[in-house]
Amino acid sequence: MLALLAISLWITPVWSQRSETVIANSLPALGDGSDITLSAERQLGDRIVRELYRDPDYLEDPILDEYLQSIWQPLVKGAQARGEMTPELLERFAWKIFIGRDRSINAFALPGGYLGVHLGLISVVNTQDELASVMAHELSHVTQRHIARSIGDQARMSPLLIGAMILGMLAASKSTQGAQAVIVGGQAMAAQSQLNFSRDMEREADRIGYGVMSEAGFDTQGFVTMFGKLQQAAGLNDRGSFPYLRSHPLSSERIADMQARQQLQTPRPANEAKDIVQAIMSARARVLAQPGVGALRAWANEATDTNMETQALNKRIGILYGAALSLMQLRDFSAARALLPRLRLALGGHAEALRIVQLLEMEMSFKENDMRGALRALSSTTQLPSSQWQRPELIFVAQASARLQTASPSIETSQLLAKSVSALQAWVLQSPQDAQAWQILASALAAQGRNLASLRAEGEAQLARMDFGAAVDRFKAAQDASRKNPPQMGDHIEAAIVDSRLRFAHGILREQLLERQVR
Template identity: 55%
Template sequence: MALLISTLPQATAQTSLPTLGDSSDLTTSAERRLGDRIIRELYRDPDYVDDPVVADYVQGIWQPLLAAAKTRGELSAELDERFAWEILLGRDRTVNAFALPGGYLGVHLGLIGVVATRDELASVLAHELSHVTQRHISRLITQQSKQTPLLLGAMVLGALAASKNPGATQALVVGGQALAMQNQLNFSRDMEREADRIGYGLMATAGFAPQGFVSMFEKLQQANRLNDNGSWPYLRSHPLTTERMADMQSRISPGTASATGAATQASSEHAMVAARARVLSNPGVDALRQWIAEPRGSGFQSLPLPRRAAALYAAALASSQLRDAAGARTGARQLDDLVRQDPAAHRLVRLLMAEIELAAGDVATALTFIPDGNARRPELMLRSQTLLRANRASDATQALQTWVATHPKDATGWQLLASTWQAQGQALRAIRAEAEAQAARYDYAAAVDRFKAGQDMARRGGAAVDHIEASIIDTRLRAMESLLREQAAER
């Protein structure tokens, strides 16, 4: 169900799948470097989005799957240490997800917006994870032993770009030899079956209903019948054969709830996150207005609670995006009354209310919905933004410093910290945080530029300079210059 490249045609001939444990010509370090090269470009893509609410929900599914892979022995200690295990969200309405070299995964908001339960989303992530743990990408590269990994990296970028612009592949993938590779870059059917089998095995261990695999297959199979206009690359490169669906169904133990049973019923929390993904996928003003109108329709009160929660959430967020603060507040209050007894859903409502008030410019009210002391990322990021708007940057600094100390790859956290330091007149610290934000997105050239700016500032500062900060900048600059030289050598 998952993919390396989402838009290339299916292979017409594939070699047999190697047995588990077979070696690859590509080392884990080389695969990680290839992934880093690809991911640097994806971070620059305008469709890349870091939405703390959606990302936090996805991580709540992803982390148990990683732990299950370790428990079951599917994820080796070497891969665990060397690979990134990062998920990037794309502001794209297509139903798509993909695995990349080095432990990177991409998930489109369009996919999150259509899955009905967290078990269905878990099935997609488990399948993608299994492609990585079984080193399917490395095996494909080994099959193309005469091609360089960098050429493959260029093709991956070209194929991903083609989901938005069909001409982009031709622009990025150059040369007859590269074009000849296209038919061999998709995962083979054997690899797809292996990822199905291993991913399915992770589900129960990670705390998810395995029936999510079956219901997800059925959902995508139906979508495939209804859509044949090029808008479903996930389906085109992942043939959902009845054989694969039957294989997943046969693995469910007799007596277990059906694929639409209680184990996979939608929750209000999931329905609201899916609604948020649909709104953030930037569908246009007309769609936003339709979502605003949905809760006013006849028969709305007869809908299941999760469906009503999703509709109210989408209406409130859409109203806020259309700068209708009054309408957004009304929808949020109705939603609050509806899900008040559900702690997970109610948390999302409080975050939404804070977001609405921040967009409306009422920072004092926004802060009442996100009290100090909550260490979860969505609350921390939103509270820090609100404190900055309230000219209380110093109140946000300590929490952000603690966060980036334990999450050094959080570029958004570093950028917010840079803004708080700048607001307090701490220019040297702000420059260092800006450099760390660039480094977190693998843009080592930009990081070197900012560290050098900090170094120059420290030299001009004389006795008044923060010598500890200046020493950190010197050390980090040398590290970034070393990484930049490695990048240049790869090119």
């Protein structure tokens, strides 16, 4: 989906209340639209994503994040291996994924290498390969510079017109009357229609995405089966639950091309382990989309249906996991926990799926505010060297140990907290744009009484979310703490880093001010 079209399906009505002038002032000057540089496209994407970070529908879920990354990173490497992604493009663009808490079936590319995925899409795909096909297609829109080329075709499109277009599409996605109220002189809708990807671009994204998907090790049959889902939705007179179809209309030519390509491939056997994990993630996406109490109860009751046992293993696992998670959301913890033995028994030796069930057990303890129970659920993880912890475990162990140490300090908890802090520090060193990890690290450092380091981590979290004003506030608070409090071991290093990061954040704010003044 075209980036500027796509964002209207994610941002809440609150944003639509702003004037187009305000939004235009937040957009970079694109100059001659026929020559959009990598820097200008990244800058445009950053401006849009900055708004998405503040949106209530932006979802940070360590388990789904990890799953999407397990698909996204191989695709990025596959694009590099095929020569679709130049070293300059890899360095200049963000290549980050966002999850939108939206039940519609959609994924979209944004300028500058950002990819948005709706929970609705994750919930309907049957295999990891189907999800990979959509992500590979969107990735290819970015690597082939389709967004820049689409904007570039509109040489006279000003930032103000782009702002009006975004507002119009945003309101249209929420309310027809709202759209009529904000579209200025019909210009925004005209711009929207001109910015849709061309048929040639769609075919190119199919072709390149198919190759990238194959290079990354995914089964390209997922492209064909995903097209089948979309074709069926189109034939059933889609009423808006498949917004992906509005910007990616399927043609018989596109479908035939994918089917012809696939006939040349040797069929692969089904991968039961991957299909089970996808079934779990689909169930998780459905529940986290906040469908309402009625839907949660219906999914919880599915675990009691005697016909469930006749279904394929991955379907049964998805039903049981969805039922347990639904019951947890309904705060019926005893019933939720009662399903865990059934899940583990059905899973047998599927190690990755068993790990996800272990994380679910930990989540239940979190919901009950039982931090000791949460840590017990992850005891097999905490006994490992922290270098072997995966990101969800890093996040959850740090949260639980910090809260437990604050409420009921002990030597054992203090040691585990120190281990968690060390592991998180190593993680953010490798992943400095991980805002959630920085925020959890800040809480863990505060539980250790390391106030300066905690404030610095809060500032880094705000930088990662591109909230530069908030970052300045946190770094200034860190400077004040450094001056007023006796120094602890390592504080002189933290203070020097804080000074440097404050100058960096101030510099970006000055650049943004200059951009607005120029326009």
